Amino acid sequence: MKKLAIAGLAALPVLFVSQAFAAETINAAGATFPAPIYQKWFEEFHKLHPDVQINYQPIGSGGGIKQLTEGTVDFGASDMPMTDQQIGAMKVHPLHFPTVLGGVVLTYNIPGVSQSLKFTPDVIAGIYLGQITKWNDSKIKAQNPGLNLPGSDIVVVHRSDGSGTTFVFTDYLSKVSGEWKGKVGANTSVQWPAGLGGKGNDGVAGLVKQTPGSVGYVELIYAVNNHMPYGQVKNAAGKYVTASFDTVTAAAASVKDMPRDFRVSITNAPGAGAYPISTFTWLLIPSRIADANKRNEIAEFLKWMLGPGQKDAQPLSYAPLPKSVVNAEMKQIADIK
Amino acid sequence: MATAPPAVLPPPSKTYSARLRGGDEVAWAITLFFASVVLAITALLVYELWIWGLPAEKKFGFGFLTSRMWNPVEEQFGALPFIYGTVLTSVIALFISVPLGVGAAIYLSELAVPKLSNSLTFLVELLAAVPSVIFGLLAIFTLVPLMRDYVEPGLKAAFGFIPLFSGPTYGVGYLTAGVILAIMTFPFIISVSREALLSVPREQREAALALGATKWESTYQVVVPFAKLGIMGSIFLGLARALGETMAVTMVIGNDPSIHASLFAPGYTIAAVIANEFTEATGNVYPAALVELGLVLFLITIVINGLARLLIIVTSGKGTAKA
Numbered sequence A: 001m002k003k004l005a006i007a008g009l010a011a012l013p014v015l016f017v018s019q020a021f022a023a024e025t026i027n028a029a030g031a032t033f034p035a036p037i038y039q040k041w042f043e044e045f046h047k048l049h050p051d052v053q054i055n056y057q058p059i060g061s062g063g064g065i066k067q068l069t070e071g072t073v074d075f076g077a078s079d080m081p082m083t084d085q086q087i088g089a090m091k092v093h094p095l096h097f098p099t100v101l102g103g104v105v106l107t108y109n110i111p112g113v114s115q116s117l118k119f120t121p122d123v124i125a126g127i128y129l130g131q132i133t134k135w136n137d138s139k140i141k142a143q144n145p146g147l148n149l150p151g152s153d154i155v156v157v158h159r160s161d162g163s164g165t166t167f168v169f170t171d172y173l174s175k176v177s178g179e180w181k182g183k184v185g186a187n188t189s190v191q192w193p194a195g196l197g198g199k200g201n202d203g204v205a206g207l208v209k210q211t212p213g214s215v216g217y218v219e220l221i222y223a224v225n226n227h228m229p230y231g232q233v234k235n236a237a238g239k240y241v242t243a244s245f246d247t248v249t250a251a252a253a254s255v256k257d258m259p260r261d262f263r264v265s266i267t268n269a270p271g272a273g274a275y276p277i278s279t280f281t282w283l284l285i286p287s288r289i290a291d292a293n294k295r296n297e298i299a300e301f302l303k304w305m306l307g308p309g310q311k312d313a314q315p316l317s318y319a320p321l322p323k324s325v326v327n328a329e330m331k332q333i334a335d336i337k
Numbered sequence B: 001m002a003t004a005p006p007a008v009l010p011p012p013s014k015t016y017s018a019r020l021r022g023g024d025e026v027a028w029a030i031t032l033f034f035a036s037v038v039l040a041i042t043a044l045l046v047y048e049l050w051i052w053g054l055p056a057e058k059k060f061g062f063g064f065l066t067s068r069m070w071n072p073v074e075e076q077f078g079a080l081p082f083i084y085g086t087v088l089t090s091v092i093a094l095f096i097s098v099p100l101g102v103g104a105a106i107y108l109s110e111l112a113v114p115k116l117s118n119s120l121t122f123l124v125e126l127l128a129a130v131p132s133v134i135f136g137l138l139a140i141f142t143l144v145p146l147m148r149d150y151v152e153p154g155l156k157a158a159f160g161f162i163p164l165f166s167g168p169t170y171g172v173g174y175l176t177a178g179v180i181l182a183i184m185t186f187p188f189i190i191s192v193s194r195e196a197l198l199s200v201p202r203e204q205r206e207a208a209l210a211l212g213a214t215k216w217e218s219t220y221q222v223v224v225p226f227a228k229l230g231i232m233g234s235i236f237l238g239l240a241r242a243l244g245e246t247m248a249v250t251m252v253i254g255n256d257p258s259i260h261a262s263l264f265a266p267g268y269t270i271a272a273v274i275a276n277e278f279t280e281a282t283g284n285v286y287p288a289a290l291v292e293l294g295l296v297l298f299l300i301t302i303v304i305n306g307l308a309r310l311l312i313i314v315t316s317g318k319g320t321a322k323a
Helices: A002-020 A035-048 A061-070 A084-088 A121-128 A138-143 A164-176 A178-183 A200-210 A220-225 A245-253 A292-306 A308-312 A323-335 B016-022 B024-052 B054-060 B080-111 B114-128 B132-159 B174-198 B202-210 B215-226 B228-244 B247-252 B270-277 B285-316
Strands: A024-030 A052-057 A075-078 A094-109 A155-159 A196-198 A214-219 A232-234 A278-286
Touching: A024 A061, A024 A292, A035 A052, A035 A094, A035 A292, A035 A308, A052 A292, A061 A075, A061 A278, A094 A164, A094 A200, A094 A220, A094 A245, A094 A323, A121 A138, A121 A155, A121 A164, A121 A178, A121 A232, A155 A164, A155 A200, A164 A178, A164 A214, A164 A278, A196 A200, A200 A214, A200 A220, A200 B132, A214 A220, A245 A278, A245 A323, A278 A292, A292 A308, A292 A323, B024 B054, B024 B285, B054 B285, B080 B114, B080 B174, B080 B215, B080 B228, B080 B270, B080 B285, B114 B174, B132 B174, B132 B247, B174 B228, B174 B247, B202 B215, B215 B228, B228 B285, B247 B270, B270 B285
Parallel strands: A024 A052, A024 A075, A155 A196, A155 A214
Antiparallel strands: A075 A278, A094 A214, A094 A278
8 A cells, every 4th residue: 555655646747747837727526447548649749739638547347437527627538429318417418539449359268279259149149148158069160170179167357347348248148139129228337147257357357368268358459469369250241251441440441321429439330341349439518618718729639639730539449430430520529619 | 433423531620721721622522523524425325325326216116126127228237146146156255255364374473483474474465465366367367267167167077966056167256256355355354364363462471371271272372362363354345345346357257147056156245336337328227227236235234234234243242351
């Protein structure tokens, strides 16, 4: 505890120094998944506009929405689109701005299998419903004829903490499996029919690495950065697709009727090259900002983020937005009044 | 308790102003204020937990305590699996750490040579100061494989006919959480028990030895009973840590909100589910249910502490010395 306190004290002067130069301080809070790139963007933007300082607290999507509703932050961030009910609770209508894309992959630890495993939507739902319990189940074998799958039990691992990752994964399962939709549904936390819970991507990854015969889901960037094996997933067009920046971006580009407010799930997207367990992450900007200075600066930031800022996405392992979405978002900036 | 009058009242012969000048009144008022802060914080805590939990309290009533449901999608919540997991892991922890901790404390205070005792005590206190997340990491990387590959299969082979020791062995679950809690609580038990044993007056030991008792007889029949209250206190301190421990437990318990008979099965504790789900809990009822769980944990602590006091009152009447 003492060490923590000392570390906290040591960080204080840094905070004060960085704020001392800022004429305008904008506060934001929300999702943890895009936090690394948001911090980077706000820092870069501060270099270009030394008079603007944006503070971002990665407290979780739920917390971001809560704080935005209570008006304690200037804008929020979320890994899932706000529901109609949540929007109804707000005094000022929020605009959704997709910023980058992420994917969720299935990682596994099967002794004797080092090749990439192929998953169909049925198999994923069956495993997570606790109905497919052995690795040599005929449904898995049929898609992976060359692999020597053992007859051991499948140990299912999921996230125990509420997270946007779980939302994307369960949203996908709800779309591809009627049984999942009826029994479990989609949310940041759900009542899992089977398996062990690990806290955070690292918790899930740790359990999977430790437990022979296990399978778990983690964010694509986490799997890439930690060199974890992950499977291919059969998409809506019937093709097996490996998650990557390109296939995740392709999923966003293949959504045909992009709604005007960008509140859209892009799981199970129709494109042939689309990775099916993909998602946007959003900034939630109030449509009315009374302070003209703040309004201009936030608009300024959004323009920069959608333009040069997108180049920062890939080095930090996020998939950039497709052109079509960027263009539509540029138009939406004018709606901030 | 906090508002009890001072033990020593000022002599009535002095006037009020004299007492004021002497500082007695001021000291009384100031220390009374400090003591009542404890009471105020406790009351405020209960009040706030109650207020923020209202949506869940209204929706579920007392059924919250007996429901096994934990479904954020349909907003159906119940506390039973978490109460079960919290109490069970703490019981496992004490089952292991009490004999270990009290035994070690007896050795350190009574039997070990002073040099060894001092250096070991230093290590024990160091262990008590390690942040819990470190224990959690230790548990994930060392304890879990050990439990999965050796301890749990061993227990299963020996006692597999009892439901407690049956079922698949994942390495994470109630038992592993209990073991890591035992490792975390026993430095507290050693440290406080040792202090209690050391504070037993020298005359007590000398009297026992003079009556012809051996070293062990004097320790076991005179010193330990004399320090019983202190040792009990150390156990409750350990128990309090076990009940509220969050990080290390959530890393190894498996985080499954259901009730299993087997100690090898994954479970959940109250502190762990709050830490896991609160940040992303949206809506009205979901966060309120988590707050209400906090209230339940608080009540469990009160009930257990009350039972502990009762136990002390009942047992301390049986002819042993009071500390």
